[in-house]
Amino acid sequence: MMDLLIKNGTIVTANESYIGDLAVDGGKIAAIGKNLSYSSAKTIDASGMLVLPGAIDAHTHLAMPFGGTVSADSYLAGTRAAACGGVTTVFDYPMQRKGKGILETVEARKEMCDPEACVDYAFHCIVTDLNDGALLDEFQAAADYGITSFKCFLVYKKEGMMVDDATLIKVLLKAKEVGAITNIHAENPDVIDMNIEKFKKEGKTSPWYHYMSRPEFVEAEADKRAVHWAKSVEAPLYIVHMADKEGLEAAVLAKRQGHDIYIETCPQYLEFTCDVYNREDGRNFVCSPPMKGVESQKALWEAVKNGTIDTIATDHCPFMSYEKDWGKDDFTKIPNGCAGVENLYPYMLSAANEGIISFNRAVELCSTNPAKIFGCTQKGSLTVGKDADIVIYDPKKAFTISVSNMHSDYDHTIWEGKMLSGYPVQTYVRGTLVYDNGAFVGKAGYGQFVKRSPRTV
Numbered sequence: 001m002m003d004l005l006i007k008n009g010t011i012v013t014a015n016e017s018y019i020g021d022l023a024v025d026g027g028k029i030a031a032i033g034k035n036l037s038y039s040s041a042k043t044i045d046a047s048g049m050l051v052l053p054g055a056i057d058a059h060t061h062l063a064m065p066f067g068g069t070v071s072a073d074s075y076l077a078g079t080r081a082a083a084c085g086g087v088t089t090v091f092d093y094p095m096q097r098k099g100k101g102i103l104e105t106v107e108a109r110k111e112m113c114d115p116e117a118c119v120d121y122a123f124h125c126i127v128t129d130l131n132d133g134a135l136l137d138e139f140q141a142a143a144d145y146g147i148t149s150f151k152c153f154l155v156y157k158k159e160g161m162m163v164d165d166a167t168l169i170k171v172l173l174k175a176k177e178v179g180a181i182t183n184i185h186a187e188n189p190d191v192i193d194m195n196i197e198k199f200k201k202e203g204k205t206s207p208w209y210h211y212m213s214r215p216e217f218v219e220a221e222a223d224k225r226a227v228h229w230a231k232s233v234e235a236p237l238y239i240v241h242m243a244d245k246e247g248l249e250a251a252v253l254a255k256r257q258g259h260d261i262y263i264e265t266c267p268q269y270l271e272f273t274c275d276v277y278n279r280e281d282g283r284n285f286v287c288s289p290p291m292k293g294v295e296s297q298k299a300l301w302e303a304v305k306n307g308t309i310d311t312i313a314t315d316h317c318p319f320m321s322y323e324k325d326w327g328k329d330d331f332t333k334i335p336n337g338c339a340g341v342e343n344l345y346p347y348m349l350s351a352a353n354e355g356i357i358s359f360n361r362a363v364e365l366c367s368t369n370p371a372k373i374f375g376c377t378q379k380g381s382l383t384v385g386k387d388a389d390i391v392i393y394d395p396k397k398a399f400t401i402s403v404s405n406m407h408s409d410y411d412h413t414i415w416e417g418k419m420l421s422g423y424p425v426q427t428y429v430r431g432t433l434v435y436d437n438g439a440f441v442g443k444a445g446y447g448q449f450v451k452r453s454p455r456t457v
């Protein structure tokens with residue numbers, strides 16, 4: 001009557017940790033208790049292990065056309081890597097373009113993703129053009145379809161992806177009306193483009209000038225502007241990959257004032273500073289926004305610890321070495337993005353294992369909060385009735401990240417050599433084992449589209 005029984009592990013939720021048994025039936029968590037026993041169930045002894053809800057990476061770009069190429073991980077490779085890092089749901093970002101609708105954009109990507117996905121997946125839809133307002137009429141249908149979040153870029157003006165402030169306000173309001181939330185990538189494009197032009201004229205073309213062209217205050221201005229509009233029209237806002245102290249402080253202040261504002265950061269902003277752009281392999285670290293100075297890094301960690309940052313996601317968007325090399329002598333030719341989906345949960349759990357945050361907080365940041373914010377009602381917690389998305393984690397296992405033990409298609413990683421304390425040993429998606437002790441054991445096409453619920457607030 002039960003398919004799977006995980007015994008004697010320490011079950012961790014966002015609120016508590018306790019030793020217990022967890023039973024799975026039909027892909028759902030069917031029972032949690034002490035001394036459970038089902039003779040027919042496959043039984044696993046998890047003594048000494050942590051039993052965690054699968055992580056939700058709320059920010060990835062798989063098979064994404066960008067920077068004159070396509071990101072190196074297909075839906076297959078990216079979700080395979082996710083499975084091996086304890087991520088059981090991946091959010092991807094289909095991009096609507098001028099003249100196109102939301103549903104046709106999303107459905108085209110769903111068609112690509114569905115046969116390849118190894119873990120469950122959801123979509124935020126990037127909005128780049130309202131088609132003279134017609135697109136707004138489609139927001140309700142998108143929400144009904146399960147797309148309850150949209151994204152706008154306040155940057156990438158030349159690339160035709162940016163929206164102006166009026167468009168942003170229209171999106172904020174319409175998203176709110178249909179029970180959705182608006183995600184924002186906040187940087188100021190005019191100042192970036194001005195700086196780039198200046199540095200190029202001066203022959204300053206090393207990766208360091210990627211950082212120098214979009215430093216702290218360039219992100220902060222756009223963070224603050226996004227917060228200002230969201231506050232002014234009383235619409236929910238989710239700021240993606242927050243990387244600077246000043247913007248963080250503005251968003252935190254607005255949260256404290258009671259506004260519906262959420263903050264995401266990424267492991268790369270917690271681990272690295274802008275110093276990486278002076279390294280020989282600095283181009284491999286080029287992503288936008290760039291890593292910032294140590295003051296921002298400290299502020300981000302503080303917000304991770306004190307609860308004001310809501311989620312950790314990755315912005316996973318790897319490119320091959322030869323593509324990164326296009327910018328060897330010109331930082332503007334480096335495709336922006338780094339790998340991360342397989343490192344997210346192990347990195348945050350390692351921080352917990354080292355006592356920097358609690359395991360409960362790591363679960364909250366990587367699973368429970370993204371599920372709540374984005375309406376994944378069946379996910380994000382080890383609770384009876386939810387999907388059996390489960391990670392078994394060995395806190396004693398030491399692990400050193402290397403491209404050779406990752407499961408993506410890329411050929412290098414910014415995480416090379418990073419030592420972690422503790423590591424996932426098994427990942428289950430809806431009760432099915434997809435990762436087992438270093439090996440991917442899942443199947444392409446197993447992952448399902450997560451139809452999300454509208455916000456109730």
Ligand SMILES: [Zn+2]
Nearest residue numbers: 059060061315
């Ligand atoms: Zn992104």
